[in-house]
Amino acid sequence: MPFHHLPRRSLGFFPTPIVELPRLSQSLGGPRILIKRDDQTGLALGGNKTRKLEFLIADALHQNCDCVITAGAAQSNHCRQTAAAAAMVGLECHLVLGGTPPEQANGNLLLDEVLGATIHWTGADRKGEQLNAISSQLQAQDHHPYVIPYGGSNALGAVGFVAAMAELQQQLQAMEQSMDAIVFASSSGGTQAGLTVGRSFLAMDVELIGIRIDKAEDEQLSYGDQLAELATSTAKMLQSECHFHPADFRVETAYLGAGYGVVGDLERSAINLLAQSEGILLDPVYSGRAMGGLLDLIRRGHFHRQQTVLFWHTGGQPALFAPQFSLKETNSFSG
Known part of the structure; x- marks a missing residue:
């Protein structure tokens, strides 16, 4: 991969595991759901x-x-x-x-x-x-x-998720597994930009779906424009002239609820469902909202039973222990 010329300091435990969520898939009537456990990177309780x-x-x-x-x-x-x-x-x-x-x-x-x-x-x-x-x-x-x-989330940071796509591809090849879609939380843009550049470089045939968890009111560029600009800068850092455009990014904005860090039924339901079906914890702001978006997409028929979807767990569970957050009541949470 073209990132090997850049300095890199080992900080985490990679590759992070990919595991299947059979009980969650069964409760939803499909599709097959896998999870990439970046909550297990190991650095101070982990995270992407x-x-x-x-x-x-x-x-x-x-x-x-x-x-x-x-x-x-x-x-x-x-x-x-x-x-x-x-x-x-x-x-x-x-x-x-x-x-x-x-x-x-x-x-x-x-x-x-x-x-x-x-x-x-x-x-x-x-x-x-x-x-x-x-x-x-x-x-x-x-x-x-x-x-x-x-x-x-600058070009150098986004390179981390170009490398992540190379890691994922190697894991899927070893598992003899293909993937129809990857769903993840999208906020400052580095994760989605890096995954998109990695998909392009590796010629991976997979849909990337970012669940937007935050929208600033004073943004001068649309989020699609921001992602395209960041992805193009990331590719340039990797000595590629590849240019990206807003149409290259799928971002779901229907799950913003009352705004950043405001936890509602969507997040609480997703956290409880995954915990009680698979014993895996999400955080209340990022992965909780992203999983809530994925569950809604499944229930609305976006995926069929024969497809395989990977949820990229970005971590953040320490926020569960902040008293501003409750699984029982609607609360404002700054996460």
Whole structure:
């Protein structure tokens, strides 16, 4: 694969397992459902961001940086994994988190503190709006910071999911298994862009369906345009002139509910169903909403019984332990 020329720092346990969900499939009357367990990557309770961080952290070390800085919501899975990766390689970690300090840390935020991250609270800004300003402050203090964007979703981060598609293809070949569709949570775009580039490079005949879990009201480009731009940049980083267009991406936007981090019946039902049928936990914001979308697509007949669908579990279970979230009541959850 063309990513082998890029620095990469091993941070996780790969390949992550692929397992079948027979009881879930039976309860739905088909199709056959498999799950890719990126919640088992191993870095501070796992998650898909480890794939991106293997390339991003390697680049930070290559540039002789002494700290990394990234941003997210108070219960950010990406920030938790970044803090763990920084600790693993001996870099300071600064997290720029939306919101205000709670009376008691819990969930991902508790783990951020345990991992030694320095936290900068930024109120309503949760998508890295203040990253550059805080980076400048660190530089003024004689630090050499490496800025990782929200979700790790730049071209270098997306390379992690080009590599993930190569990993998946090898696993499917070993299993003598084909796949009709892959369904996953889509937010900052790096996962979907990387998978799409990987599908193109590997000539894989599989439908990629991103379940949108977040929509910013101030987006200047449509999400399809953002994905196309990111995928094209990722391909260029991999020394390819391949260009992508919004039509190359399927994004389901019908499952946004009341918005980012607002947990409703869709997420609660999906979390309970998978837990009680297969003993697998989802998180309340990303994989819970994505699985809810997949279940709805199945129930509406998008897939037939003979098809095989892979759900890409992106992790995030520590957020289940934040008291803002309840499986019994509708709650606002910042995840």
